[in-house]
Amino acid sequence: MRAGTSAGERATFTRSPDLPEVETLTARYVTHRFLPHTHEALVLGVIEGGAEGFRFRGGQVVAPAGSVVVVPPGEVHTGEAAAPQGWAYRVLYLGPDWLAGAGVAPGVGFREASVEDPDLAAHVRLAHAALTRPGASPLARETLLRAALARLVARYADARPRQDIIPVPRAVGEARAFLDAHPEAGVTLTGLAARVGLSPAHLARSFSAVLGVPPHTYQMTARVRLARCLLDGGASPAEAALTAGFADQAHLTRVFKRVVGVPPGAYLRPAPGAAGSFKTGALPAR
Structure with missing residues (x-):
């Protein structure tokens, strides 16, 4: 296992060129702590085990297993374990150009950073699985991803532009x-x-x-x-x-x-057995 990772921690980063600006992370973290940071992409994830805690808009959010995490582009947030066993999650990163092409207005906000919605969580899992499976067709990947995004926007999008919420x-x-x-x-x-x-x-x-x-x-x-x-x-x-x-x-x-x-080397390294169109980096578990 690469130095600086803890027992049981693993992370895999994946992209597919047939959906530019769409990336995924599949990870389990225990001691890892994310710096306060932003993404140009919309972050849409589902917690698969344990619980994640993160600072968001001046407060502390705890996302337990089964919940869906939503962080709009440009929002400062952190990430760390909120349970002794850490947390495991699947994350989609949806870039601004791809979102615009999918009909999502620039600057869209969301009312909550963590929601309990089993149906949405199931659709995020399906989209994530298709995006990280080399054998999935481009048609399946985009169809499932758009289905998850449509549910997110219909149920939780805030009508107010994000920049009006945080001047x-x-x-x-x-x-x-x-x-x-x-x-x-x-x-x-x-x-x-x-x-x-x-x-x-x-x-x-x-x-x-x-x-x-x-x-x-x-x-x-x-x-x-x-x-x-x-x-x-x-x-x-x-x-x-x-x-x-x-x-x-x-x-x-x-x-x-x-x-x-993931570190730069894992970000760049193709995963063994992955299709050539995929760019995947992984940290093996200890």
Whole structure:
């Protein structure tokens, strides 16, 4: 088992090119803790065992076995065990372009981050199983995925745009935009504050209050997003680490796993026996 994983922990990341911007994670974690982070994708998952806890919109959510977890794009959240045995789950990540093509309005919000809905959970499981099974047809994968998404939106979508629920002050928005555009930059808090017209202390307080994380933590997750793009484009983990602003490959590996759920090597590695069209990375159990 790869160093840094605990007994019984395992995680597999999968994508299929016939559904661009659709990714999956299948995992069981015990001691693993996700950093506060965001996704450009809609996160839709079902808890298969144990319980997951995560910070979301200023509160703490506990999702027990059988529940469906929903995190809209851009929402800061964490992830950790909320039961002694940890938690196991299946997760779908649905990118913004794919969602738009499926008829989901940009900025859609959802009323709850964890819902008890056995029918929706069953449809998420079916879609996830099709997406992670090399023998499934593209028609089956998309049909089952759209069926799960349609139930989610019909039952739980919030009519209010997400940006109206959580307003972002101009200065914080500008600071976030700079970190998104230049995640590799060695900017200081003083330098970032000067760019947006605030004192360093005021920016640090406002950024954390609005986005739920301090600027340096947000920058680390933005660097992971850049590293993923570089890896997808053929860069090695060492090259991605250097370009994305990490101290070295080991630093990238530590942070990458705490955001994506698997380290860069597993993110890139094809699974034995997987169809050539699949990109899968797995951590074996001990």
